[in-house]
Amino acid sequence: MTTVRQMFALQELDIILDRVQHDQVKAEYELSNGxxxxxxxxxxxxxxxxxxxxxxxxxxxxxxxxxxxxxxxxxxxxxxxxxxxxxxxxxxxxxxxxxxxxxxxxxxxxxxxxxxxxxxxxxxxxxxxxxxxxxxxxxxxxxxxxxxxxxxxxxxxxxxxxxxxxxxxVLDPTSLQHYEALRKSKGGLAVVKVQRGLCQGCRMSLPTHQQQRVRNGHQTVLCSSCGRMLFSS
Ligand SMILES: [Zn+2]
Structure with a gap:
């Protein structure tokens, strides 16, 4: 089963990859236009x-x-x-x-x-x-x-x-697809942490039972406000 922890790790890699790719495009542009x-x-x-x-x-x-x-x-x-x-x-x-x-x-x-x-x-x-x-x-x-x-x-x-x-x-394809779609539509952030009861993606306060489900980590919980996957570290 794909856990949100794995998704979070994937997102950290993707953020680094985006940065590397951005730097590379910039350097290549300068090389041909500078x-x-x-x-x-x-x-x-x-x-x-x-x-x-x-x-x-x-x-x-x-x-x-x-x-x-x-x-x-x-x-x-x-x-x-x-x-x-x-x-x-x-x-x-x-x-x-x-x-x-x-x-x-x-x-x-x-x-x-x-x-x-x-x-x-x-x-x-x-x-x-x-x-x-x-x-x-x-x-x-x-x-x-x-x-x-x-x-x-x-x-x-x-x-x-x-x-x-x-x-x-090791990730199941459906979760991966969901993750990719969220990253595309949510400004590069598909998985966000919950801190002090707040979704760190949209800053909305989460109901206690939802926070509990996130902490259990048995299933993927989505923020009811912004739709991102929630992660509790
Ligand atoms: Zn949210």
Whole structure:
């Protein structure tokens, strides 16, 4: 005959097994989802692409600035060379020289802005590279830890499952089914202790005759309030 004491022992094993299984699922989830290296790598790639494009832009702007500077110098030497004396020609030359000077200034401002942005991006890139190599090292350690933990938990689980099947071999199938159904519907607690006349599952006070039947232990007594199997230690 299956006693409530055996059911209680089974439940203690099942609680441990639930915990082991939960820890194992958690560790496995982290092992397959905890890797943040991919995100850092993508960010670094994006920054590197931006740098290449912007450095090209910097080169083009430098060239353009130089062209305008050369033009400005040649206009200046025409202006002050003394070869052009006609006031109207001098005036239009002066206007052109002033336009080109403005262009040179504009290009130089743009160039210094680009250069500043490139420096910032280079700093960020080297920070990211450091972060990535640190994350790589940390992840390697964590991966090894998780693999060890999963192996241990597996071993633990096999051990407890062995104990469980030995225990269930001697239980009658109907009681076992009842126990399984109760555990499922009662938040993992099918068998509860009676302490000071109270069901420890639902905290309801039990009538004296029911408490007596639980103490005798001849048959399975269910709490009249929550339906759990009652156990008196
Ligand atoms: Zn109860």
């Amino acid at each position: 890797d943040v290296l991919g995100n850092l790598e993508t960010e670094l790639e994006r920054d590197a692409e931006w740098l290449v494009e912007t450095e090209l832009q910097q080169k083009a702007t430098k060239l353009e600035a130089q062209t305008q500077k050369d033009r400005s110098e040649s206009l200046n030497s025409q202006l002050y060379g003394g070869e052009i004396t006609n006031p109207r020609d001098l005036e239009s030359l002066e206007r052109e020289a002033s336009n080109v000077r403005q262009l040179v200034e504009k290009h130089e401002t743009t160039l210094s802005e680009i250069t500043e942005r490139i420096e910032e991006a280079q700093n960020k890139k080297s920070e990211l590279e450091t972060k990535l190599s640190e994350a790589r090292a940390a992840w390697e350690i964590r991966q090894a830890e998780l693999q060890t933990a999963i192996k241990e938990l597996n071993k633990e689980r096999t051990g407890f499952e062995g104990q469980r099947s030995k225990l269930t071999e």
